[in-house]
Amino acid sequence: MELFDNLILGFSVAGSPMNILLCLVGVMVGTLIGVLPGIGPVGALAMLLPVTFYLTPTGALIMLAGIYYGAQYGGSTTAILVNMPGESSSVVTCLDGHQMARKGRAGSALAIAALGSFFAGTVSTLLIAVAAVPLSRVALSFGSPEYFSLMLLGLVGAVVLASGSIVKAIGMIVLGVCLGLVGTDVSTGVQRFTFGSPTLMEGIDFVTLALGIMGVTEIILNLARREATTEVISKIESLWPSREEAKASVGPVVRGTLIGSVLGLLPGGGGVLASYASYTMEKKLARDPRRFGNGAVEGLAGPESANNAGAQTSFIPMLTLGIPSNAVMALLVGAMMIQGIAPGPDVMLEQPELFWGIIASMWIGNAMLLVINLPLIGLWVSLLKVPYRLLCPCIALICAVGAYSVNYSITDLWFVAGFAFLGYIFKKVGCEAAPLVLGFILGPGLEENLRRSMVVGRGDPMIFLNRPISLALLTLTAVLILFVVLPHFRQSREVVFQDD
Amino acid sequence: MNFKALLTAAALLLPATISQADKFPSGPVEIVIAAGAGAGQDIMVRAIAAELEKKWAEPTVVLNKTGGNQTIADGYVAKAKPDGHTILNFGPNRSLLAAKNDPNAGYDVVNGLVPVTQVNKQPMVIVTRNSLGVSNLAEFVELAKSAEDPMIYGDNGPGGILDLSARRLMVDGGFELTEVSYQSANDVLRALMGDEVDVAIVTLGVATSYIKNNMITALAVASAERNAAFPDIPTARESIDTDFAVEHWFGFFVPKGTPDEIINQLHSDIVEVLGTESVKNLLLNGGFEIVGNSPAEFAKVVADEVENWKALMD
Numbered sequence: 060m061e062l063f064d065n066l067i068l069g070f071s072v073a074g075s076p077m078n079i080l081l082c083l084v085g086v087m088v089g090t091l092i093g094v095l096p097g098i099g100p101v102g103a104l105a106m107l108l109p110v111t112f113y114l115t116p117t118g119a120l121i122m123l124a125g126i127y128y129g130a131q132y133g134g135s136t137t138a139i140l141v142n143m144p145g146e147s148s149s150v151v152t153c154l155d156g157h158q159m160a161r162k163g164r165a166g167s168a169l170a171i172a173a174l175g176s177f178f179a180g181t182v183s184t185l186l187i188a189v190a191a192v193p194l195s196r197v198a199l200s201f202g203s204p205e206y207f208s209l210m211l212l213g214l215v216g217a218v219v220l221a222s223g224s225i226v227k228a229i230g231m232i233v234l235g236v237c238l239g240l241v242g243t244d245v246s247t248g249v250q251r252f253t254f255g256s257p258t259l260m261e262g263i264d265f266v267t268l269a270l271g272i273m274g275v276t277e278i279i280l281n282l283a284r285r286e287a288t289t290e291v292i293s294k295i296e297s298l299w300p301s302r303e304e305a306k307a308s309v310g311p312v313v314r315g316t317l318i319g320s321v322l323g324l325l326p327g328g329g330g331v332l333a334s335y336a337s338y339t340m341e342k343k344l345a346r347d348p349r350r351f352g353n354g355a356v357e358g359l360a361g362p363e364s365a366n367n368a369g370a371q372t373s374f375i376p377m378l379t380l381g382i383p384s385n386a387v388m389a390l391l392v393g394a395m396m397i398q399g400i401a402p403g404p405d406v407m408l409e410q411p412e413l414f415w416g417i418i419a420s421m422w423i424g425n426a427m428l429l430v431i432n433l434p435l436i437g438l439w440v441s442l443l444k445v446p447y448r449l450l451c452p453c454i455a456l457i458c459a460v461g462a463y464s465v466n467y468s469i470t471d472l473w474f475v476a477g478f479a480f481l482g483y484i485f486k487k488v489g490c491e492a493a494p495l496v497l498g499f500i501l502g503p504g505l506e507e508n509l510r511r512s513m514v515v516g517r518g519d520p521m522i523f524l525n526r527p528i529s530l531a532l533l534t535l536t537a538v539l540i541l542f543v544v545l546p547h548f549r550q551s552r553e554v555v556f557q558d559d
Numbered sequence: 560m561n562f563k564a565l566l567t568a569a570a571l572l573l574p575a576t577i578s579q580a581d582k583f584p585s586g587p588v589e590i591v592i593a594a595g596a597g598a599g600q601d602i603m604v605r606a607i608a609a610e611l612e613k614k615w616a617e618p619t620v621v622l623n624k625t626g627g628n629q630t631i632a633d634g635y636v637a638k639a640k641p642d643g644h645t646i647l648n649f650g651p652n653r654s655l656l657a658a659k660n661d662p663n664a665g666y667d668v669v670n671g672l673v674p675v676t677q678v679n680k681q682p683m684v685i686v687t688r689n690s691l692g693v694s695n696l697a698e699f700v701e702l703a704k705s706a707e708d709p710m711i712y713g714d715n716g717p718g719g720i721l722d723l724s725a726r727r728l729m730v731d732g733g734f735e736l737t738e739v740s741y742q743s744a745n746d747v748l749r750a751l752m753g754d755e756v757d758v759a760i761v762t763l764g765v766a767t768s769y770i771k772n773n774m775i776t777a778l779a780v781a782s783a784e785r786n787a788a789f790p791d792i793p794t795a796r797e798s799i800d801t802d803f804a805v806e807h808w809f810g811f812f813v814p815k816g817t818p819d820e821i822i823n824q825l826h827s828d829i830v831e832v833l834g835t836e837s838v839k840n841l842l843l844n845g846g847f848e849i850v851g852n853s854p855a856e857f858a859k860v861v862a863d864e865v866e867n868w869k870a871l872m873d
Binding site: 105106108109110112199200201202203245246247248260261326327381382383386389390393396397398399400401402403404405467511514515517 | 595598599601602605606608609610621622625631708711716717718737739740741742743745746748749750752753754755756767768769771772774836837840841844845
C-alpha cells in the first residue's frame with residue numbers, strides 16, 4: 060500500500076541518528092521557549108534560521124518543526140503552574156489547568172496535558188499522512204467572509220468561556236476588542252488610539268497583555284492572600300491523574316483532537332481558535348458546567364489536545380501548497396529556500412524523503428516530548444513547594460525579562476504593570492480576563508475580514524449568507540447565542556413561579 | 560624620570576588607539592528592518608546578517624521595527640549615531656518614495672538616510688485569478704475599462720510597492736480598480752486562488768510556484784525586459800501601449816553623516832557576503848537578481864525611483 064511505503068520511507072529518513080538528534084534538540088529548545096514567557100517560537104526560529112544552512116534540508120526542517128510544537132507543550136506548563144500563558148493558545152489552559160494546580164492537582168494536570176497532547180499529535184500526524192492533499196483544499200476554501208463568521212462564532216463562544224455573569228463577560232469581550240483595535244489600521248494606514256505614541260503604532264502586543272492581566276495579576280492576588288507568603292501555593296497530592304480524571308478526559312481529548320485538526324488547517328488564525336472552541340464545546344457538553352473555571356479536568360484535556368492537533372495540521376498548507384499559515388510556517392519556507400528548495404505543490408512529489416521525513420519526525424518529536432515531559436512533572440511540582448515569598452520574585456523576574464524581550468523596550472514593562480493593575484481590579488469586581496484576551500485576539504481579525512468582505516461583496520451584506528461555509532458558521536453562532544440566553548429565561552420563569 | 564616614562568608609554572600606545580578606531584565595526588551592529596519576523600525581507604536580512612557576523616566577529620542582530628507604515632524603522636536609523644553600527648534595510652514604498660517631509664516623522668525623511676548598496680532587485684508580475692478568463696494584459700485592460708463595478712486588486716498594505724504598482728498601472732492603463740489590503744503577499748495570492756480578488760501585482764519570487772502550478776494566471780511581467788525564468792510571459796510594455804515598468808528591490812542605508820570610509824567598507828563587506836553560498840541560494844531561489852552596486856550607483860537608483868513615482872505621490 061502506498062501509504063505504508065511512504066511511512067516506511069519517512070521513518071527511515073527521520074530515524075537516522077543525525078535527524079533524531081536534531082529532533083531532540085528542536086523539541087527541547089521548543090519546550091524551553093514555551094516555558095519562558097515572552098520569546099516565542101517565531102523569535103527563536105528567526106534566530107536559528109542562519110544555522111539551518113549547515114544542515115540537510117530534512118534535518119533543518121525537522122529541528123525547526125520540533126521547536127514549534129515543542130513550544131506548545133512548554134507553554135502549557137507555565138499556564139498550569141503560574142497562570143502565565145506562553146502562547147495565545149495556552150490562555151485557555153490557564154482557566155482550569157491553573158485551578159487544578161491550586162487544588163493540589165498540578166501533577167495530574169501536567170500529566171493529562173502531556174498525554175492528551177501526545178494523542179492529538181499522533182492522530183493528527185496520521186491524518187496528515189493520509190489526507191494531506193484533500194485537507195489542503197479545506198484551507199483554500201476559507202475566504203474573508205468565512206473567517207469573519209468563524210471569528211464571530213469564536214467571540215460569541217467566548218461568552219461561554221466565562222463562568223460568571225454573562226453581562227460582565229460580554230463587557231470584557233468588548234473591552235478586549237477595543238484594546239485589539241489600538242494601532243495602525245491594515246486597510247487605510249490610519250492610526251487608532253495611539254495618542255501619537257510610536258510604541259502604540261504597532262498595537263498592543265499579546266505577550267504584554269497576557270503577562271500583565273493573567274500572569275502578574277495572579278502574583279498580586281497570591282500576595283494579597285496573606286497566608287500564601289509563608290506557605291506554598293498548594294498542597295501536592297499524587298502526581299498522576301486519578302481514575303475518574305483519566306476516564307473523564309477521554310471524550311474531551313478525542314473531540315479536541317478533531318476540532319484542532321480542522322481549525323489548525325486554516326491559515327491565519329485557525330490554530331488559536333482550536334483551544335477556545337474545544338473549551339466551549341466541553342463546557343456545553345458537560346453535565347455540570349459550573350465545575351468549569353474551578354479545575355474541571357475536561358476544560359484542560361480538550362483544549363490541550365486541540366492546540367497540539369492544530370499545531371500539527373497547520374503544517375499542511377505549507378507542505379502541500381507552499382502557503383504558510385502563520386509566521387512560523389513562513390520561516391520554515393525561508394529555511395527551505397536557503398537550502399535551495401522552492402516550496403510549492405511540487406515538493407510532495409519531487410522530494411518525498413523531505414515530505415515524509417518531516418511527517419514521521421512529527422510523531423517521533425511528540426513521543427520525545429512525552430518522554431521528556433512526564434518525568435519532569437515531578438520537578439515542576441516540587442518547584443511549587445518552594446515558599447511563595449522566594450518563588451514570587453523569580454516568577455516576576457522571568458515575566459519582566461520575557462516582556463522586555465519582545466521589543467527591547469522598557470515601555471512594554473510599564474504596560475505589563477498597567478495591565479496587571481487592571482487585572483487586579485477586574486478580579487475584585489468579578490470580571491474574568493480570559494474573555495478579554497480572546498476579544499483582543501479575535502477582534503482585529505473580525506474587523507479586517509468584515510471590511511474586506513464588504514469591499515469584495517461590493518457592499519452587499521448577503522455575501523455572508525450566500526456562501527455555504529459562512530452560512531453554516533453564522534447559523535451555528537445563532538444557535539450558540541440561543542444556548543447561552545435560553546437558560547436565563549428558564550431560570551427567571553422558575554423564579555416567577557416560585558414567587559406565586 | 561617617571562613622568563618621562565609615562566609620556567613615552569602614552570606615545571607608544573597612541574597608535575594602538577588610533578588603529579582601534581579604524582577597525583569597523585568596533586561593537587555590535589544593528590540591522591533594522593520594517594518587516595516582522597518571518598517576512599521575506601526578514602529571512603533575507605537574517606541570512607545576510609549571519610554571514611556579516613561571521614566576517615566581522617561582532618554580534619550582528621536584526622531588529623524588527625514594524626509599524627507606522629514603515630516609518631518607525633527608518634526613523635530609528637535616521638536618528639541613530641552615524642558610525643555605521645546602525646543600518647537600515649529598506650525597499651521602495653511610500654515613505655521612501657514620497658521624499659516629502661512628514662512633520663510627524665520627527666526626522667528628515669528626504670536627507671536623513673544615505674544609500675550604501677542595493678542588495679537585489681526582483682521583477683514584479685501582474686497576476687489574475689484563473690476564473691477571470693483573461694490570458695493577456697490587453698484583454699484584462701479591456702475588461703477593466705468596461706466593468707460596471709471596478710475590479711478588485713489585492714495588496715499587502717496601503718503605500719507598499721504592491722499598492723503603488725497597481726495604482727501606476729491604473730493611471731497608465733486608464734482604468735479604475737478597488738483596493739483590498741491583506742497582511743502579506745502570500746495572503747493576496749491565496750485570495751486570488753479563492754476568487755476573492757481579481758488581480759494583483761506581486762514580486763515574481765512569491766508568485767513563481769503558484770504560476771508554475773497553474774494556480775493563478777500571469778498576464779505580464781512588470782519590468783522592461785522579459786524574465787529569463789519565464790520567457791513566455793510578455794512584458795507590460797509589449798502588451799499595451801505604456802512605459803509601465805516597476806521593480807522591487809532592497810538596499811542598505813545608513814544615517815546621514817556617516818563617514819565615507821565606513822560607507823565604502825560596508826559596501827565592500829556586504830558585496831562579499833552577497834557572494835556566499837547561503838545568501839546566494841536564498842536570494843536566487845526567491846527569484847531575486849543580486850546587485851551589490853556602489854553607494855553612488857545606488858543613490859542614483861533611489862533618485863530615479865523617486866522621480867519615477869513623483870506623479871503618483873501628489
